[in-house]
Amino acid sequence: MDWSADGHLKPITPKVWPAPEPFAHVCPFSPVAANEDVIAQARFPEAPHGDALIGRYAGAYVGHVDEGAFRMGGSSGGMVSWIAAELLRRGLVDGVAHVTPRAREDGDGRLFGYRVSRTVEELGEGAKSRYYPVELSGVLREIEAVPGRYAVVGIPCFIKAVNLLRRENPIFAERITHTIGLFCGHMKSAQMVDSFALQLGAEPESVAAIDYRLKNADRPANWYTAQLTLKDGSTRQQVWWHFVYGDWGSGFFMNSACNFCDDVVAETADIAMGDAWVEPYSSDGKGTNVVIARSPLMLELVRAGMAEGRLALSEVDHAFISQTQAAGFRQRREGLAYRLARAKLPVQPVKRVAPSLAIPPRRKLIYRMRQAISRGSHRTFRLSRALHLPRLYIAWGRAALSAYHGLAYSRGRLGKLVDRLIDPKAAGRD
Numbered sequence: 001m002d003w004s005a006d007g008h009l010k011p012i013t014p015k016v017w018p019a020p021e022p023f024a025h026v027c028p029f030s031p032v033a034a035n036e037d038v039i040a041q042a043r044f045p046e047a048p049h050g051d052a053l054i055g056r057y058a059g060a061y062v063g064h065v066d067e068g069a070f071r072m073g074g075s076s077g078g079m080v081s082w083i084a085a086e087l088l089r090r091g092l093v094d095g096v097a098h099v100t101p102r103a104r105e106d107g108d109g110r111l112f113g114y115r116v117s118r119t120v121e122e123l124g125e126g127a128k129s130r131y132y133p134v135e136l137s138g139v140l141r142e143i144e145a146v147p148g149r150y151a152v153v154g155i156p157c158f159i160k161a162v163n164l165l166r167r168e169n170p171i172f173a174e175r176i177t178h179t180i181g182l183f184c185g186h187m188k189s190a191q192m193v194d195s196f197a198l199q200l201g202a203e204p205e206s207v208a209a210i211d212y213r214l215k216n217a218d219r220p221a222n223w224y225t226a227q228l229t230l231k232d233g234s235t236r237q238q239v240w241w242h243f244v245y246g247d248w249g250s251g252f253f254m255n256s257a258c259n260f261c262d263d264v265v266a267e268t269a270d271i272a273m274g275d276a277w278v279e280p281y282s283s284d285g286k287g288t289n290v291v292i293a294r295s296p297l298m299l300e301l302v303r304a305g306m307a308e309g310r311l312a313l314s315e316v317d318h319a320f321i322s323q324t325q326a327a328g329f330r331q332r333r334e335g336l337a338y339r340l341a342r343a344k345l346p347v348q349p350v351k352r353v354a355p356s357l358a359i360p361p362r363r364k365l366i367y368r369m370r371q372a373i374s375r376g377s378h379r380t381f382r383l384s385r386a387l388h389l390p391r392l393y394i395a396w397g398r399a400a401l402s403a404y405h406g407l408a409y410s411r412g413r414l415g416k417l418v419d420r421l422i423d424p425k426a427a428g429r430d
Contacts, residue, residue: 001135006378007190008255009133025168028160029257031350036156039163039268044294051318053329054292055267058299060321061291062276063313067305075129075213076221077289079273080153082311083180085120086301087151093178094118094148097139100126101209111193111210114139116150126153131188131212133255136161143175151178155187156263163268178297181266183274183290185248185328186258191381192245195253196226198390199243200236207231217285222277244397245377249327249430250404251370252377252397259339259371260349264328265321271298277324290316290324327430334359335367362422366407366430373400 001009011027024030040047040056047056054060065071070078070085087093095116102113112132116139117123136158143150152162159181166173194204209229214237216225227237245252266272272292281288291313293299305311322329333353340355357364377397384393406414408430 001137003190005382007133007192007194007253008187009135022168026161026164028157028164029260029349031347033164034167035350035352036160036263036267037352039160039167040294043163043268043270046296047294049318051322053322053333054265054318055294057292057294057318058296059291059293059302060316060318061293061302061313062281062288062316062320062324063291063311064286064288065310066312067310070127071286072215072217073124074127074287075215076273076275076287078127078287079289079291079311080180080182081123081127082305083271083273083298083301084123084151084153086305087178088118088120088123092149092297093151095143096123096151096153097136097143098123098126098153099130099132099134101130104208110134111190111207116142128211129182129213131192132210133187133190140165140172144171148175149177150175151180152176153180153182154266154269155182155184156266156268157184157257157261159266159269160263178295179266179269179271181269181272183265183272183325183328184261185264185331186251186261187255189253189255189378191378192253193228194385195245195381195393196238196243197228197236199394200228200238202228202230202236215285215287219285220283221275221285221287222282223285244394244401247401247404247430249331249370249408250401251374252401253381254370254374256374259374260336260343260351262332262336262351262353264325264332265292270295271302274325277326278320281324290321292321330430331367331370334363335370338364338367339371360423362407362418365418365422366404369404369407373404376400 002012004010024032044056047058050056064077065082070082074081084096095118097114097116099112100115102110112130112134114134114136159179166176193210197204197207207228208231211227214225214227224240225237227235229235240246273289276288276290293302306313336353337356338359341357380396381393384390405411410419
């Protein structure tokens, strides 16, 4: 993997297709690789429940960890770290591959990266969400070199790639024994951190660390606050809504590959967790998880934690889980169908969603606007940096976000105009 000009990590691959077989069969976006349904059927054949949106599963829950500092130390309800720690505490794994902060001085300038933690104390250093490009090659080399049993924590495409690798390579099939998935809306560029810095009056190179979601129990969970720690030890923080890029769904700095992903909830992971973005949970600043247990072992861990009073979870159904991620599913189902129908790519993606142009005109404009913002944010930010004019990016971003909000939520003069010209019923949701 190598950095692109837009701050994404891109695979170093042949420029022709079909690619060599090992790559073609383990890349999660490859049209010849097994899809999520095939992988899940093989991994969870006895799962009693199935749903078109959340996949195969044994149990679904909402709640939080009620033990130690897991909840307050995480971005949400603490469940990801708790499950990983439980695997270590029970001796079910020898190490957990997960994302932790890094010092830029480590050599490659990255703020985060994967590593293998072998104690619960080490594991705690990787708590909280990291909206930053990372890749698995280093920990995979370690797993290949050091015998043992490992769990891997990752977003849906990473967990799918790990499962594809297990199908192709017997060493990884033997050593990677558990997977823990994270719900995902889309990946962001490293440029997002740089844009935060410029908007807070700091040079991007001066940023030593970032907390994307500084927890405040007195504020709703969806009021994200970003905090930058600079090299001189000082900090700068701001509520996300006040950044140019305040609306996650608008698509600023999105990785283009995310336009062709149809897995929101890590359907191939043994267990997967996300935020409960419905009331009353989204107003609880302490954080709340939704949990999908797929393997028998993960279901047993969850039920044991509940019985022992260590987990405060309530059982829910697939409809509740889907509701908590409604915007993500619109983007990955209706939006994906539209993007597939319009796509003119050298390699056409093969997805579980059929291409379709049969969606309301306003929804088409929203999806096209989202892609335009994604492309434009990268280009405009690069230009503003080259010209040393941060105001150029800020002015463009505010105008783009205003236009997006007019289309998506009927806000402002543009929103009123679009309501008159196009079906207003298609607005009000992202």
